[in-house]
Amino acid sequence: xxxxxxxxxxxxxxxxxxxxxxxxxxxxxxxxxxxxxxxxxxxxxxxxxxxxxxxxxxxxxxxxxxxxxxxxxxxxxxxxxxxxxxxxxxxxxxxxxxxxxxxxxxxxxxxxxxxxxxxxxxxxxxxxxxxxxxxxxxxxxxxxxxxxxxxxxxxxxxxxxxxxxxxxxxxxxxxxxxxxxxxxxxxxxxxxxxxxxxxxxxxxxxxxxxxxxxxxxxxxxxxxxxxxxxxxxxxxxxxxxxxxxxxxxxxxxxxxxxxxxxxxxxxxxxxxxxxxxxxxxxxxxxxxxxxxxxxxxxxxxxxxxxxxxxxxxxxxxxxxxxxxxxxxxxxxx
Amino acid sequence: xxxxxxxxxxxxxxxxxxxxxxxxxxxxxxxxxxxxxxxxxxxxxxxxxxxxxxxxxxxxxxxxxxxxxxxxxxxxxxxxxxxxxxxxxxxxxxxxxxxxxxxxxxxxxxxxxxxxxxxxxxxxxxxxxxxxxxxxxxxxxxxxxxxxxxxxxxxxxxxxxxxxxxxxxxxxxxxxxxxxxxxxxxxxxxxxxxxxxxxxxxxxxxxxxxxxxxxxxxxxxxxxxxxxxxxxxxxxxxxxxxxxxxxxxxxxxxxxxxxxxxxxxxxxxxxxxxxxxxxxxxxxxxxxxxxxxxxxxxxxxxxxxxxxxxxxxxxxxxxxxxxxxxxxxxxxxxxxxxxxx
Numbered sequence: 001x002x003x004x005x006x007x008x009x010x011x012x013x014x015x016x017x018x019x020x021x022x023x024x025x026x027x028x029x030x031x032x033x034x035x036x037x038x039x040x041x042x043x044x045x046x047x048x049x050x051x052x053x054x055x056x057x058x059x060x061x062x063x064x065x066x067x068x069x070x071x072x073x074x075x076x077x078x079x080x081x082x083x084x085x086x087x088x089x090x091x092x093x094x095x096x097x098x099x100x101x102x103x104x105x106x107x108x109x110x111x112x113x114x115x116x117x118x119x120x121x122x123x124x125x126x127x128x129x130x131x132x133x134x135x136x137x138x139x140x141x142x143x144x145x146x147x148x149x150x151x152x153x154x155x156x157x158x159x160x161x162x163x164x165x166x167x168x169x170x171x172x173x174x175x176x177x178x179x180x181x182x183x184x185x186x187x188x189x190x191x192x193x194x195x196x197x198x199x200x201x202x203x204x205x206x207x208x209x210x211x212x213x214x215x216x217x218x219x220x221x222x223x224x225x226x227x228x229x230x231x232x233x234x235x236x237x238x239x240x241x242x243x244x245x246x247x248x249x250x251x252x253x254x255x256x257x258x259x260x261x262x263x264x265x266x267x268x269x270x271x272x273x274x275x276x277x278x279x280x281x282x283x284x285x286x287x288x289x290x291x292x293x294x295x296x297x298x299x300x301x302x303x304x305x306x307x308x309x310x311x312x313x314x315x316x317x318x319x320x321x322x323x324x325x326x327x328x329x330x331x332x333x
Numbered sequence: 334x335x336x337x338x339x340x341x342x343x344x345x346x347x348x349x350x351x352x353x354x355x356x357x358x359x360x361x362x363x364x365x366x367x368x369x370x371x372x373x374x375x376x377x378x379x380x381x382x383x384x385x386x387x388x389x390x391x392x393x394x395x396x397x398x399x400x401x402x403x404x405x406x407x408x409x410x411x412x413x414x415x416x417x418x419x420x421x422x423x424x425x426x427x428x429x430x431x432x433x434x435x436x437x438x439x440x441x442x443x444x445x446x447x448x449x450x451x452x453x454x455x456x457x458x459x460x461x462x463x464x465x466x467x468x469x470x471x472x473x474x475x476x477x478x479x480x481x482x483x484x485x486x487x488x489x490x491x492x493x494x495x496x497x498x499x500x501x502x503x504x505x506x507x508x509x510x511x512x513x514x515x516x517x518x519x520x521x522x523x524x525x526x527x528x529x530x531x532x533x534x535x536x537x538x539x540x541x542x543x544x545x546x547x548x549x550x551x552x553x554x555x556x557x558x559x560x561x562x563x564x565x566x567x568x569x570x571x572x573x574x575x576x577x578x579x580x581x582x583x584x585x586x587x588x589x590x591x592x593x594x595x596x597x598x599x600x601x602x603x604x605x606x607x608x609x610x611x612x613x614x615x616x617x618x619x620x621x622x623x624x625x626x627x628x629x630x631x632x633x634x635x636x637x638x639x640x641x642x643x644x645x646x647x648x649x650x651x652x653x654x655x656x657x658x659x660x661x662x663x664x665x666x667x668x669x670x671x672x673x674x
Contacts, residue, residue, distance in 0.1 A: 142421070167407045
């Protein structure tokens with residue numbers, strides 16, 4: 001990810017053409033990655049659980065495009081998109097998802113715990129709201145050590161039920177910490193609509209702490225990038241945290257096995273989001289209509305990514321499992 | 334840095350001063366803060382107030398409010414900040430005023446701090462110290478009196494320290510701050526006001542997992558932890574009067590645990606009694622007794638016995654509370670019985 005939009009001949013919405021195309025590439029990479037996760041899982045090649053990010057790609061990509069390489073993120077159980085958007089290598093991601101030694105965490109973390117210091121990824125977290133402390137602590141360290149880094153704490157609207165999130169928001173605002181709370185509102189806490197779990201307005205929560213906040217269309221990658229850039233740079237200047245409510249939609253189930261969903265959400269709702277509000281499609285149409293990228297460019301990107309992802313899956317499936325003797329390693333530093 | 338192993342058995346061989354238990358903790362923190370600018374301490378009323386026990390009095394004057402940081406009453410919140418800051422270049426010390434409040438921070442400690450190193454395949458480290466208190470008989474009732482050190486001892490990825498003397502507290506606190514792992518450090522509240530002892534003048538640190546023989550003996554091994562070391566020493570003096578020479582062993586850390594010293598002492602004396610102030614059931618005494626039984630079985634004259642806190646919420650009323658914690662008399666009576674005296 002680059003910090004500043006690179007100079008380019010074409011520019012739209014104040015964003016360079018390179019950045020606009022890169023965001024398309026990143027969103028598509030996540031989409032293709034997740035489709036392969038779904039395939040591996042349903043073919044029983046992937047152990048454990050798989051929570052797909054399909055439909056929410058613009059949120060991770062728009063935000064991470066606004067970050068420096070050394071900025072930090074914390075992620076969630078639905079975290080593949082955040083990790084990839086922050087620069088993770090799909091080969092090492094797939095290897096980790098399959099429990100292989102070559103994976104990011106030597107197979108010890110799996111889908112819900114991808115972590116990588118090299119890309120500033122403090123770790124995906126399988127406790128809902130569980131990373132709010134780590135993210136805010138990283139922001140505390142950045143401020144204390146004067147490194148200029150910003151941390152983004154990704155979480156779903158389900159985390160709004162967790163008290164620790166509000167403790168961290170209180171501390172971040174009190175101590176003017178450089179952290180962005182990115183609330184991905186995909187509307188469903190597992191199998192329950194958020195209106196059944198969330199009293200009042202989401203955006204009233206940061207307001208109660210006097211925290212800068214904004215509601216953003218999470219299907220519009222340019223809008224996400226614009227809002228993220230504004231608040232990330234503000235935090236970097238030492239002006240404190242912000243809260244973004246990113247309205248989005250989880251196309252698939254809570255996890256891959258959640259197929260019969262009509263008891264908690266109507267098919268027509270899914271069809272509306274998939275058909276009318278798809279972030280990858282919306283951005284690709286915009287890129288071509290603005291003359292920033294033609295169809296052949298986008299087709300070439302699709303072909304490249306498809307080959308990359310297939311190669312990554314091949315790498316992971318043929319990689320060896322860790323030797324059982326490694327089970328005792330890494331308990332203590 | 335010079336690192337010398339100093340236990341009370343040989344503390345007399347080096348130049349030492351007599352200081353209190355809390356003073357020793359404060360000295361260790363101050364010295365580590367002088368040598369490492371990434372060490373900060375945060376908690377409720379730790380700065381100008383110097384904690385409710387006044388243990389940290391004076392630190393804010395030397396290090397300022399940037400490093401001795403008062404927090405809201407928000408234990409999970411500031412513990413979470415400690416975890417994240419520890420992962421990103423700092424060595425935070427988190428002050429948990431009463432060990433009972435460990436209940437509030439268990440997700441941060443158990444699911445986050447303890448696991449990030451392993452879950453990340455060894456990539457992230459979490460050099461965090463959680464200071465918490467333990468110990469009953471302050472008439473503080475059920476939510477300010479518990480000794481919950483068995484809980485973190487149960488969790489892989491954590492180290493747990495339970496010092497009994499000023500010299501141990503200082504040397505072990507230094508090791509805790511320098512350690513690259515999350516360490517939970519339990520200080521007995523009663524010891525703040527009742528325990529004084531010699532502390533070496535020189536810079537020293539005590540490694541984890543090394544038990545200290547607080548009193549050498551031949552007839553029975555009394556394994557004591559934290560405040561129960563003083564109780565065991567008191568009982569040993571009473572046993573002496575009836576001709577029983579007791580050895581008092583202080584493990585000093587519940588994890589890592591110096592299994593070798595515990596087993597060797599039990600083999601030598603052939604009788605062993607383990608005393609701990611935590612709840613009796615599923616606790617520290619059970620673990621240590623089983624380690625000793627497995628390692629010294631054929632050298633023992635009888636089963637390893639245990640004394641711990643009564644399995645009741647700690648009551649307020651003084652005679653009730655006093656009945657919950659093992660006393661010198663309890664230890665003496667049981668040890669005497671074990672020695673057939």
